[in-house]
C-alpha cells in the first residue's frame with residue numbers, strides 16, 4: 001500500500017473544557033487557541049483544559065480550508081485504500097491544569113481489548129495509551145510507585161498509611177523490605193499489591209475510617225512530620241484535601257513519586273503505571289485512545305478491580321520516567337524527545353533571533369520524515385517553506401503562535417525567516433499507522449471550534465526523499481508497502 005504525498009495544511013482543532021482546566025485567560029490553552037482565532041472570545045470562567053491535535057473521534061482535527069476531517073484527508077492519500085478514515089497513532093495536546101486530575105492508569109493493548117469487550121461504555125477504545133508530558137511551565141505530577149524504602153519510611157512516619165493499607169499487609173511489606181527483598185522481586189510487588197488493594201477497597205467498605213485517618217494524617221503534616229516527603233509536596237496534599245475531601249487518593253503522595261518538571265523537561269510512562277497530573281502546563285503526546293482506569297480523586301467511574309489488576313507495581317525513583325533531550329546534529333533548531341515507544345516522537349523547534357541574526361543559520365531545514373506529523377507554533381512568527389516538485393520555487397507559508405499544521409509524509413519543510421525574538425514550535429510524528437476507530441461510538445465534542453474562511457497558500461510537494469537521519473531509516477515507515485490498514489492492533493501489540 002503506497003501513500004501519496006499531499007500538502008501542508010492548516011488545521012482546526014478541538015478545545016476540551018474539563019473542569020480541572022485553568023480558567024479563561026489564565027489558561028495557555030485558551031490563550032493559544034485565541035491567538036489562532038482572533039475572533040474567539042475567551043470565557044472568563046470557562047475552564048480551558050486541553051487542545052487536541054490529532055484524528056481521534058472524540059476531538060478530530062479538521063482541515064481549515066475544506067472543513068474535512070484530517071483522518072479523511074489522510075485516507076485519500078493512501079493508495080489502494082478503501083477505508084474512509086485513516087488515523088494518526090497519536091494525539092498531541094496542550095494541557096493547562098488547575099488542580100489534580102484523577103489518579104489513574106492506562107491499559108496495555110491486550111488489557112484494553114479485554115476491558116473494551118467487557119465494558120465498552122467505560123472503555124470505548126481497544127487501544128493502549130502511552131503518555132509523554134513535556135513541561136511548558138513548572139509542571140507537577142505523581143508518577144510510579146516510590147522506591148520500597150521510601151514507602152516504608154512513610155509507613156513508619158505516618159501510621160495511618162499502615163492502617164489504611166491493612167496492618168497485616170503493611171507489616172508483610174515492611175518485613176520483606178527489612179529482609180532485603182529486592183523491589184524488582186515478584187514477592188515484594190505482590191505485597192505492595194495487597195496493600196494497595198486493601199487501601200482502595202477501604203473507600204467502599206469503611207469510608208468513615210478513611211476520613212478519620214486522613215484527619216490525623218493532616219494533623220501530623222501540620223505538625224511538621226515529613227517522612228520521605230519533600231516540602232513541595234505539602235501544598236499538593238492541601239490541594240487534594242480541598243478538592244477531594246475524604247478521598248483515599250489523598251494518601252497517594254505517600255506511595256507515588258512526586259515529580260516537578262522544569263520547562264523543557266519531559267517524562268514518559270507506558271501502560272500499567274499509576275499517575276496523576278497535578279498542576280502546570282505541558283505539551284502532551286498520547287496514543288490515539290481515550291482508555292483510562294481511574295483509582296481515586298475523581299467524581300468519574302472508578303474500576304477498582306481492573307485497576308488493581310492492571311498495575312505493574314514497579315517501584316522506582318522519578319528519574320526512571322525522564323526522557324533525555326537529544327540535539328540533532330544536522331538540525332540545530334531541533335531537540336528530539338524519543339521515548340521507548342513507537343506511537344510518537346516529539347521535536348522541539350527553538351530559534352532565537354535578534355534583528356538579522358538568528359541562533360541558527362536560516363533557512364534551516366526540519367528533519368524530513370517519511371511519516372505524517374503535526375506542528376503547533378506556541379511562540380513567535382516565521383516563514384515556513386515547503387519544497388515543491390520540479391523547478392518550482394518552494395511554497396512559502398507564514399505561520400505564527402496558535403497556528404497548527406498537518407505536514408504529510410515526505411514533505412520537506414524549512415524555516416526561512418523568523419520575525420520575532422523567538423520561534424518555538426512542537427512537532428509530533430510516528431511511523432505507525434493509527435488505530436481503526438470505525439466501530440467506535442462517536443462522542444460529540446464538548447466544544448466545537450469555529451472555522452475561519454481565510455485559506456492558506458496551496459503548497460506542492462516534492463518527490464520522495466529518504467530520511468537523512470540514520471535512526472529514522474531503522475523505523476517502520478508510515479503508509480508504505482505491506483502495511484495492512486486493518487491489522488493495526490496487531491502492529492501495535494507489544495509496543496511500549
Ligand SMILES: [Zn+2]
Pocket residue numbers: 104105106131275292
Ligand atoms: Zn493518563
